[in-house]
Amino acid sequence: MHTQNRSPNTVDRSQSFSPLGYPTNLLTPGQTYATVNQTIADIPLKRAPGPWWVGFIISFLLLMMFLVAVTWLFWKGVGVWGINIPVAWGFAIVNFVWWVGIAHAGTFISAILLLLFQPWRTAINRFTEAMTLFAVCCAGLMPLFHLGRPWVFYWLFPYPDTMRLWPQFRSPLVWDVFAVGTYFTISLLFWYLGLVPDLATVRDRAKKLWQKKVYGFFALGWRNSASHWQRHQIAYLLLAGLATPLVLSVHSVVSFDFAVAIVPGWHSTIFPPYFVAGAIYSGFAMSLNIVIPVRKIYHLENLITDRYLNNMANIMLVTGMIVAYGYFIEALMAWYSGDIFEIYMMTNRAFGPYGWVFWVLMLFNVLVPQALWSGRIRRNPVLLFIVALFINAGMWIERFVIVITSLHRDFPPSMWAMFYPTKWDWMTLFGSVGLFLTLQFLFIRFVPMISISETRELVAEPQKANTL
């Protein structure tokens, strides 16, 4: 390829760290349009590397386990799970909240950082948007499984049925249907809208006819014209503007599932912002758990620089502190309320039969992430990967604590019971991870995983890419 590109050589190569000590480059100096096109757009056009196959096969096996667990569930009913009365909400709801939470980083990175004109979204937004879609898929399945009769899920929608009944719109569970449905739709549109110009690039670089046809079909005839770009940019910004409050609202609605009830441990006004922060927290952790290995396997260090990792770690630190504040204020207010049920719930949560889970939660979600105050850890991919794993596990445990420990000791002691997950519970949880990873691997294989057009913008404006 012959290219006459301006500017990449004008980047000051010495300045990869700011005088304040954090990494500054969003793009390794020396990148040109040609290198960017080649690095990103040729991944879907070439054969997959070995590690991809290893990862894909493992994920696919997990997905098959999921299929077994779900088939058995449909055959036998929800009794195969460990749920009982009073713990009627078990793993399905824990998994649901966990997955919806993970879905939040994508939109946060894409939309909020776009609105804030933060250039450090460019190399990671496509990944995390895809992650959002797949996580919402996993999340959406969970309440359906939990319905008991999943084939009548459409009863949740308002349609003029023969008995002239309507959904009960005062119920947060119905709000959920609309919130998660809207979230999935908007995320999909946002992701696809950003993807169309890149699909056109892949179309134009493809050598094989079938590749040209498939990518050409999905590129919708995109021509890169100024009027296309203008409407595209405005639609993209508008969708970002819409998605920003949507991110807040979706996990808030999920939190209303709990907070609107008067169950001690659920009925707490801090829930909406605290859930949103937790969602972004786990979403960034999951992004890091995917971005770090992918960056290594596909040699994308030139595009996904340490500055991205550092900034993502910073966001985890901020949201992690908000989550920690949530734990603190819940305990403080339980005590201040003077309400015996609130006080009992808090004591039981920390020192009851599930007390050890609570302390594991504190360790994973509050104590371990304090390591992120250290810049050295934020810029060490391996350590960051490990901290992110802790946070992902911690956020799952948090939802377990919220759902199970609030339910298992109901108001009268005659309504006390323990919840023990069965092997089908665990298979559904890990199987859903398989579903998520399988989709993620397919995405990495067939779709340009970094926004090529936005990276080209960084090449054209090096001062934007490398700031203090």
Added chain:
Amino acid sequence: MNKRYGLLAEFSTPEELMHAAEEAYDAGFRKMDGYAPFPVDGLAEALGKKNRLPLLVLIGGIIGGVGAYFMQWYANAVSYPLNIGGRPIHSWPSFIPITFELTVLGAGLTAFFASFALNGLPRPHHPLFGVPEFDRASQDRFFLCIEASDRKFHPKDTRTFLQSLNPLSITEVPE
């Protein structure tokens, strides 16, 4: 005689394209478009392009929101009034979340579909795709195309005009 779609000039930087677009607009050309592998700030404005997308999106959002509130009010307060835990039949606080969600949905769907519809997409084929060099519009080159349907278009004069902008190449785009 083969009909032509227009004349396509190729540039290597966004600045050159921007300059060419301004010159062409000043020269009186209107039916033309610039092509770049990423959005170039101000290019569409320089070419005199306008858009009405924000207004459409606002309308979409209002329809979504009003529709959502009406749906909930009609279903739970008019068609089948139901007492839930002694809450008022018309419980406005409970109706806000879905109203909000559907406002966003209405606006988002409008933004997405309107932007493609106004762009005339999907459109699988276009005369420009007949030019082999044009593949690089999605990669690393910047193009200006003055269309033959422009009132000021003239096969020779327009080529001379484009030549004066120092492009890398000028290609005739067949219909």
Added chain:
Amino acid sequence: MSSNAISPVRRATFISATVGILGLAGCIAGWVLSPATVFAGYLFGHQFFLGLALGALGLLMTHHLTSGYWGYSVRRFLESAVGTLPLLAILFVPIFFGLSHLYPWKNPAIVAESEILRSRLYYLNTPGYIIRSAVVFAIWIIMAHFLLKWSKQQDATASVEPTRKLRTLSGPGLVIYPVTMTFAALDWLMSLEKNWYSTMFAVMLCIGQMLSALALVIFLLSVVRHNPQFAPVISIDDTLHKIGNLLLAFTMLWAYLQFGQLLIIWSGNLPNEISWYLSRVAGGWRWACVFLFLFNFFIPFFLLLMRPVKRRFQTLASVAACILIARVVDVWWTIAPSLDQGHLYFSWWAVVAFIGIGGIWTAAFLKNLEGRPVVPLNDPRFAVAMPA
């Protein structure tokens, strides 16, 4: 400030100090005549101006951490507001003498009736209140002291050391601010109600404070926009647009938190929680809610969605002024219904106290502005953040 601007600022300082002293003298008179109303008004006035200072603290630390370009244009205003914290600590002392007029836990008759209040007395008592107030003020003053000290050093030196220190403090500082505010909010405002509690309350207050401070500095920025020294930081209309977006974000956040709390408490409808809302919609207070909805959210929200509004000083400043007025009403609506239950009221003593504290506060604020360059110097990130 430039030389020809000195005299108006000096004059404004003098006038506001005079008005403030007159107002505070009025409060002393009120203490004798109508102590209960005066203390309510005094707490209200103090909370509003404390909100400006603390909100500025939060915004300043956010700016140091994120080094957004918007911050350079308003940083001096934020710093001046933060510098008033020692004054606000002194102005808080009179409240210690009016606890029995304000708080149900100081009223033996109410305590005797309420088992919950009795169970809290080992925490909610006069020495505890004073000690906790002193501690939170001390923490805030120490943070303010270092933020101002290092900012001055930054102006004087080309070394990056002060900037690094500012960042290092701002990270933990943004954790400390809401945590200290939680304890302060619990003592000063939440305990105005007999039984009420809400886990979101302190967060809501912090966001409200930052919204007030942001509205104030935007308004001030439009006042000084003709001063040539501000030209480098405000010549780009993008700056204004970004600050406008920030204002929009805080307005939305405020509405989101208010609605979240309302929906959860309204749905639960538990007696200890709903009491807060019942006294806040009763007897005309409903109109205060409508006012707040319109002027703290609805109208600013729609105006700030429009691009042209955010790109002109006059329009953005009008929106900021509208929000600032709504913030005053919000603070009154948060405090007053707890003290005189039953109907919407408005007391002249509250106006006197507000003017008194406000006058002194404004004088201190203006004094802090003097002698500093209007734009931060030597911030290593400034040149880079500045669009070419």
